[in-house]
Amino acid sequence: xxxxxxxxxxxxxxxxxxxxxxxxxxxxxxxxxxxxxxxxxxxxxxxxxxxxxxxxxxxxxxxxxxxxxxxxxxxxxxxxxxxxxxxxxxxxxxxxxxxxxxxxxxxxxxxxxxxxxxxxxxxxxxxxxxxxxxxxxxxxxxxxxxxxxxxxxxxxxxxxxxxxxxxxxxxxxxxxxxxxxxxxxxxxxxxxxxxxxxxxxxxxxxxxxxxxxxxxxxxxxxxxxxxxxxxxxxxxxxxxxxxxxxxxxxxxxxxxxxxxxxxxxxxxxxxxxxxxxxxxxxxxxxxxxxxxxxxxxxxxxxxxxxxxxxxx
Amino acid sequence: xxxxxxxxxxxxxxxxxxxxxxxxxxxxxxxxxxxxxxxxxxxxxxxxxxxxxxxxxxxxxxxxxxxxxxxxxxxxxxxxxxxxxxxxxxxxxxxxxxxxxxxxxxxxxxxxxxxxxxxxxxxxxxxxxxxxxxxxxxxxxxxxxxxxxxxxxxxxxxxxxxxxxxxxxxxxxxxxxxxxxxxxxxxxxxxxxxxxxxxxxxxxxxxxxxxxxxxxxxxxxxxxxxxxxxxxxxxxxxxxxxxxxxxxxxxxxxxxxxxxxxxxxxxxxxxxxxxxxxxxxxxxxxxxxxxxxxxxxxxxxxxxxxxxxxxxxxxxxxxxxxxxxxxxxxxxxxxxxxxxxxxxxxxxxxxxxxxxxxxxxxxxxxxxxxxxxxxxxxxxxxxxxxxxxxxxxxxxxxxxxxxxxxxxxxxxxxxxxxxxxxxxxxxxxxxxxxxx
Numbered sequence: 001x002x003x004x005x006x007x008x009x010x011x012x013x014x015x016x017x018x019x020x021x022x023x024x025x026x027x028x029x030x031x032x033x034x035x036x037x038x039x040x041x042x043x044x045x046x047x048x049x050x051x052x053x054x055x056x057x058x059x060x061x062x063x064x065x066x067x068x069x070x071x072x073x074x075x076x077x078x079x080x081x082x083x084x085x086x087x088x089x090x091x092x093x094x095x096x097x098x099x100x101x102x103x104x105x106x107x108x109x110x111x112x113x114x115x116x117x118x119x120x121x122x123x124x125x126x127x128x129x130x131x132x133x134x135x136x137x138x139x140x141x142x143x144x145x146x147x148x149x150x151x152x153x154x155x156x157x158x159x160x161x162x163x164x165x166x167x168x169x170x171x172x173x174x175x176x177x178x179x180x181x182x183x184x185x186x187x188x189x190x191x192x193x194x195x196x197x198x199x200x201x202x203x204x205x206x207x208x209x210x211x212x213x214x215x216x217x218x219x220x221x222x223x224x225x226x227x228x229x230x231x232x233x234x235x236x237x238x239x240x241x242x243x244x245x246x247x248x249x250x251x252x253x254x255x256x257x258x259x260x261x262x263x264x265x266x267x268x269x270x271x272x273x274x275x276x277x278x279x280x281x282x283x284x285x286x287x288x289x290x291x292x293x294x295x296x297x298x299x300x301x302x303x304x305x306x307x308x309x310x311x312x
Numbered sequence: 313x314x315x316x317x318x319x320x321x322x323x324x325x326x327x328x329x330x331x332x333x334x335x336x337x338x339x340x341x342x343x344x345x346x347x348x349x350x351x352x353x354x355x356x357x358x359x360x361x362x363x364x365x366x367x368x369x370x371x372x373x374x375x376x377x378x379x380x381x382x383x384x385x386x387x388x389x390x391x392x393x394x395x396x397x398x399x400x401x402x403x404x405x406x407x408x409x410x411x412x413x414x415x416x417x418x419x420x421x422x423x424x425x426x427x428x429x430x431x432x433x434x435x436x437x438x439x440x441x442x443x444x445x446x447x448x449x450x451x452x453x454x455x456x457x458x459x460x461x462x463x464x465x466x467x468x469x470x471x472x473x474x475x476x477x478x479x480x481x482x483x484x485x486x487x488x489x490x491x492x493x494x495x496x497x498x499x500x501x502x503x504x505x506x507x508x509x510x511x512x513x514x515x516x517x518x519x520x521x522x523x524x525x526x527x528x529x530x531x532x533x534x535x536x537x538x539x540x541x542x543x544x545x546x547x548x549x550x551x552x553x554x555x556x557x558x559x560x561x562x563x564x565x566x567x568x569x570x571x572x573x574x575x576x577x578x579x580x581x582x583x584x585x586x587x588x589x590x591x592x593x594x595x596x597x598x599x600x601x602x603x604x605x606x607x608x609x610x611x612x613x614x615x616x617x618x619x620x621x622x623x624x625x626x627x628x629x630x631x632x633x634x635x636x637x638x639x640x641x642x643x644x645x646x647x648x649x650x651x652x653x654x655x656x657x658x659x660x661x662x663x664x665x666x667x668x669x670x671x672x673x674x675x676x677x678x679x680x681x682x683x684x685x686x687x688x689x690x691x692x693x694x695x696x697x698x699x700x701x702x703x704x705x706x707x708x709x710x711x712x713x714x715x716x717x718x719x720x721x722x723x724x725x726x727x728x729x730x731x732x733x734x735x736x737x738x739x740x741x742x743x744x745x746x747x748x
Binding site for chain 1: 394395398399401402419422423424425514568571572576579633634705706709710713714715717718721723743
């Protein structure tokens with residue numbers, strides 16, 4: 001009796017595959033992890049924690065300036081800060097439009113590159129091009145494109161007879177945001193395209209064939225067969241793009257510096273100004289924290305809905 | 313910079329990451345060796361070729377004469393100097409000698425970044441530079457810089473068009489009043505072909521605030537207890553309204569030029585599409601260098617309102633507080649401010665010097681390139697109240713630049729401009745009052 005009770009019951013031993021190895025990590029594993037963790041802690045987690053701490057202080061730039069804890073005061077001010085919320089609105093408009101357009105354009109390009117075209121290898125390489133460029137270079141390049149007098153855009157539109165007077169795209173109150181959005185879409189297209197292309201290659205061609213036999217046209221096959229199979233890829237790339245776009249900084253800093261009149265002042269740009277131009281480090285940190293909270297909330301809502309739909 | 317988000321595939325927010333990294337490095341202390349042993353760093357914002365040459369030459373001259381206090385020339389840029397300085401000061405490693413302009417010095421003084429040079433400057437330098445110029449750099453009795461170059465606001469005109477039209481050509485003795493200017497502009501405009509004037513107002517604040525003194529517009533009121541409020545009353549509105557009238561009522565000024573900065577309208581000016589371009593006296597340089605052969609231009613003396621006064625914006629040299637070389641740095645600044653050297657700098661930048669002796673030098677009293685008109689215009693400069701206001705930098709970037717751009721873009725009315733400038737301006741001022 002004692003012996004049998006000590007040995008595992010045969011039913012539990014039934015699955016032939018071995019039990020996953022010791023869940024408790026071995027102590028020596030920590031030592032091995034340490035070199036990898038050090039830089040993460042030092043350069044990623046420590047500044048993050050320090051930044052969050054600053055959000056609860058009145059830290060500001062200056063020699064011999066005392067910093068004291070103010071707890072939630074910064075966040076209180078933030079709620080009343082009309083300029084911050086208007087910048088936030090611009091950030092949301094920017095992030096949502098850019099993400100949707102990136103998805104639409106990336107999908108088009110991915111579908112095209114998924115076809116058996118001649119020189120497909122070349123087209124695929126070229127599609128990656130914007131990815132290889134640093135945002136500052138992209139910004140400088142597009143500034144030349146948009147240049148009111150010497151830019152190719154105005155020249156092309158004038159030649160086509162579409163405009164009679166040069167438009168100063170980046171300084172015009174109406175055009176600045178759309179002009180910047182176009183650059184954002186252009187910049188973000190490669191990774192969206194590549195991810196969608198990878199997804200498309202996993203879509204079974206048999207299903208499409210079957211649908212074709214049933215008389216479904218190309219559009220019906222796309223919406224009924226391809227798109228549902230891309231759902232998880234779509235959710236992933238849309239969420240990542242949204243976060244990236246919400247935190248965009250370098251591109252807009254180079255293109256417009258937030259102008260004209262704050263029309264393209266994204267929240268990150270606003271926080272940067274607050275800290276490095278006006279020297280209110282504590283308040284700027286509070287903005288950073290607020291942005292993270294809102295991004296997480298939007299993302300959480302989106303992911304939940306997508307997952308629910310997937311279950312339904 | 314507040315929250316580092318690791319593990320992203322792309323180089324997003326490079327600047328933020330870099331700032332975070334810099335902070336981490338600075339916290340651990342990266343200063344090696346004794347900073348007192350290293351040469352002084354002079355952050356110069358000179359950008360015109362001649363001006364860079366003049367600066368470098370003066371640095372070399374100084375180094376020859378003072379081998380024990382060498383200066384290293386460091387090139388900076390107006391575009392990002394203030395962001396750069398904030399990070400440099402916070403990191404504890406600012407350049408010793410700082411080139412900047414008077415409107416930003418108040419924010420630096422508010423953060424105790426700058427040394428008081430009041431007692432460090434030789435008496436002859438102090439005496440040679442005019443009081444109005446000293447006022448632009450004296451904050452609460454502390455001299456936080458030495459004013460070197462100033463920028464009177466003028467009009468540069470196409471001489472042929474002016475002569476043909478038969479309008480009275482203004483002289484130094486008898487300049488145009490604003491009324492005359494507006495009347496002449498109507499004469500000079502040929503609808504569909506030529507606008508009388510281009511106002512490049514992409515960053516309008518300094519220009520408008522300086523010109524507003526023509527009618528006594530001061531924009532800031534400082535109360536007895538030090539509370540600062542923004543006021544846009546009838547005197548402040550005068551210049552605003554006149555420029556707007558030219559743009560949208562008389563149509564003598566080209567609305568297309570409003571979004572331009574400094575020298576952008578020059579190609580159209582050379583092509584005869586504008587009879588005049590408004591700008592600082594430095595605009596002459598580009599006119600001289602870029603104008604086609606045979607282009608005949610003239611610089612008109614500053615306009616006169618109720619008074620001929622204009623607000624002065626000075627280019628300045630300051631010394632970083634806590635610099636290990638404070639006395640030597642002040643001596644270098646004084647060296648740069650010597651009359652002969654100011655003449656070199658003025659010629660390089662095409663701006664007017666603050667030294668009385670330099671203003672009287674033969675190089676600057678000649679009528680070649682209209683230097684005599686520029687120097688005469690410098691006599692009307694006085695320190696505008698905004699230079700004494702902590703938080704002016706934020707007021708300018710956040711409140712007045714966008715609002716003025718909207719007003720000159722004809723998107724808001726003068727009443728709305730005034731109301732919002734006062735409300736939003738007061739809110740900014742309050743931030744600095746709290747913590748000052």
